[in-house]
Amino acid sequence: MRSFNYLPYKPGTGQGGFRGDAERWPGGGCEGYMRRLVQELMPLVTATFNTATDPARVAFGGGSFAGVTALYAAMHYPHVFGAVLAESPSLWIAEGxxxxxxxxxxxxxxxxxxxxxxxxxxxxxxxHVRDEIDALLLHYYKEAAHAVQEAGLRGPQRFYLQVEEDAGHHELAWSWRLTGALSFLLAPWWDE
Structure with a gap:
């Protein structure tokens, strides 16, 4: 149910059908997932562990389908999460x-x-190598970066896109970038 919980709609097959395996996967449960996280799980964690509730001190992130969820949270829950990490978000869903x-x-x-x-x-x-799909996915990331910058995340203090040469869509690549991502996202926490 990963695709259902993490995506705002069914994934589809990607432009040109390169992800035919995803054609029948469900989608559309992202908002319900986020409501459960924000309204049920986060208050429980805060009550149990006395965690921060100030958005300036709360981060959210994910990779792949959960990277889409992270971008969704950035748009719909900025009052909850002041820092968002989106690793290799599956922007190919629903043909872009x-x-x-x-x-x-x-x-x-x-x-x-x-x-x-x-x-x-x-x-x-x-x-197998599909350079045209790699190029399409990279185009999606650059387009997403341009969109969030135009929406207000301008300047090196607010938005950072890291494009790693020859890296793929997997946890090893994400872990390689994690230290830099957290240093960027959490820098204001150390300045207080």
């Missing part, structure tokens, strides 16, 4: 529809957003 959502966004955004990706998002995780 989420890019349109980013462009259409007119509301608030978090104070800081880090997005990471590789130049071989598709090919580095498959047994």
């Amino acid at each position: 529809r989420f890019i349109g959502d980013l462009w259409a966004h007119r509301g608030a955004l978090p104070e800081r957003l880090f997005m990471g990706c590789g130049t071989k998002e598709y090919s580095a995780t498959r047994d």
